[in-house]
Amino acid sequence: MKRFSFVIIILFLLPVFSVYAVEKTLIYKINLKKEVGSTTWRYVKRGMAEASKKKADAVILHMNTYGGTVIHADSIRTLILNSSIPVYAFIDNNAASAGALIAIACDSIYMRPGANIGAATVVNGNGEAMPDKYQSYMRATIRSTAEAHGADTIINDGDTVVRWKRDPHIAEAMVDERVVIPSVIDSGKVLTLTALEAEKWGYCEAIVNSTDEIISKCLNQKQYTIEEYHPTLFDEIAGFLTNPAFQAILVMIIIGGIYFELQSPGIGFPSAAALIAGVLYFVPLYIDGFAAGWEILIFLVGVILLILELIIIPGFGVAGILGSIMVFTGLILALINNIDFDFSPVEPRIISQSILTVISGIVMGFVIAIYLAHKIGSKGIFHRLALHTVQDAEKGFIGVPRDLFELVGREGIAATIMRPSGKVMIGSEEYDAMALYGYIEKGESIKVVKTENTQLYVIKTK
Known part of the structure; x- marks a missing residue:
């Protein structure tokens, strides 16, 4: 009887167990x-x-x-x-x-x-x-x-x-x-x-x-x-930061910040703006797996080369061209989900969109940089960004040593051939000078007639 009751209970519960057994x-x-x-x-x-x-x-x-x-x-x-x-x-x-x-x-x-x-x-x-x-x-x-x-x-x-x-x-x-x-x-x-x-x-x-x-x-x-x-909140923020229009603005700030900082070497607001824009540009892309470490490194090396070219190396040569290419390449590659330069899985439209985004930002950056360069110091919101204090020479403000002005009117001799620049001897001191008219041979008598921008100008007296 007990065995029969046990079988009945099992048969009764079997549908329930089967429900939970099914995934x-x-x-x-x-x-x-x-x-x-x-x-x-x-x-x-x-x-x-x-x-x-x-x-x-x-x-x-x-x-x-x-x-x-x-x-x-x-x-x-x-x-x-x-x-x-x-x-x-x-x-x-x-x-x-x-x-x-x-x-x-x-x-x-x-x-x-x-x-x-x-x-x-x-x-x-x-x-x-x-x-x-x-x-x-x-x-x-x-x-x-x-x-x-x-x-x-x-x-x-x-x-x-x-x-x-x-x-x-x-x-x-x-x-x-x-x-x-x-x-x-x-x-x-x-x-x-x-x-x-x-x-x-x-x-x-x-x-x-x-x-x-x-x-x-x-x-x-x-x-x-x-x-x-x-x-998540990060999804909202990252979605906004990876919007192509906003990315173009970030590129504009990066380029503009670098440009203004190179015009006035030192660490200031342009550097801070470019740094913050760079972080906002690369970090979401790095977290999403688009920007690899080596792509960010390409961009940083490009910036360093530009700084070296514009501050240390005279002119604009190999370092400047290579730096510009590396900055441009780093910004574009960060937007493209390539694997070690393998672009086969990437759709052409993604590449085109990335190039267009970066070019738009660079063009806007240069346009705004040139615009601000002409506007700073003028009337309006840019008036306070420039120094307006004038140090008049009549009030004793001069940008050259005072002793050069005291040499005006004094006579001496040409210590070297002046064609037209050279050296002159006035008293017991030797000075750099420039012939105001023609050439002056070594040993000829001279007279200082004026000084401008730390430069003495002389004429032949005999």
Whole structure:
């Protein structure tokens, strides 16, 4: 009887044990709820790395964005397309412009009722459409993103029909108002789809109200765990510091600080500004693994060579040219995630963007340095940056020894040939001097007529 009761209990508890014995599905969630840029790119990149490290079964990208920069949207798109972990977009409200490109890159798209996707025309800071060469690149990018999800080939009455999972022409219509798709969009309008329209045309797998509904109803997962990527304060700061526009400003401060410090040797405000800008430029890149130690060393050696060339070595020769090249190279390489000069994994656009960022900063640095050099000491905010006290000679302020002025009017002889400079003997002292007119032979009589800038000027008296 006892044995029978034990068997009954085991059979009763077996389903409970089996539930806990099954390993739960791990879903990793990343929020993209602000403007697409360097900060959101950092969120997604680090979140995807964490999901891979934790061996997540899927990633849900929780989106609500009106767009942002194309360069960062393209980076996120590429990361998603190359991910070995399935990525699902949940459009909470908006996936406009750059957000639409990112959503289309995901394996599946789910939308909340009332959500929208589309309007991916490239615009400038004023919201105006950019020239067609920018639109052309965006059209090809969003079209290829839709094509990346594949198509089915169907034979219908002897005709081969390609049925895309996501029609690339619909994606292109989100960029170009000239694209006409019957029953979808007319000419002259950029396409934006509602949740119902997106579901109808294959740009939304289902309309849902939450991420839990996606997992339980759409992905058919009953036992799962959701982990979420929580950005740190450093993510926020590093995202701001690695923004290309801000990096160009840092390069400008570095170049401007070096320029002004070389104009007035010593350690002052320009040195401090250049040093702080250098730290803010290189440290986030070093922590993220972009800037290697040897790349920073190249930059520092270049700065040292420039200092040697402009202060110690006369003229501007090999050291100056080599120093300029090394500074320029160090700043660019720090932005490119190469491995010991191996650029094969680096996309050409990343190299182009890095070069453009550094060149922009250098040009702005020189322009502002020249502007400030002419403005310092003038009226306005730069008035106090210059010394305005005048030391008049009439008040006894002179920049040369007083005894030179006492020699004016005295006579002597030329101690050397003066052609036109040489030495003269006045009394028992020998002085450097210059013939005011013509040449003076050694031993001829002279007379001091004036002194300027610590230089005696003499004439022949006989």
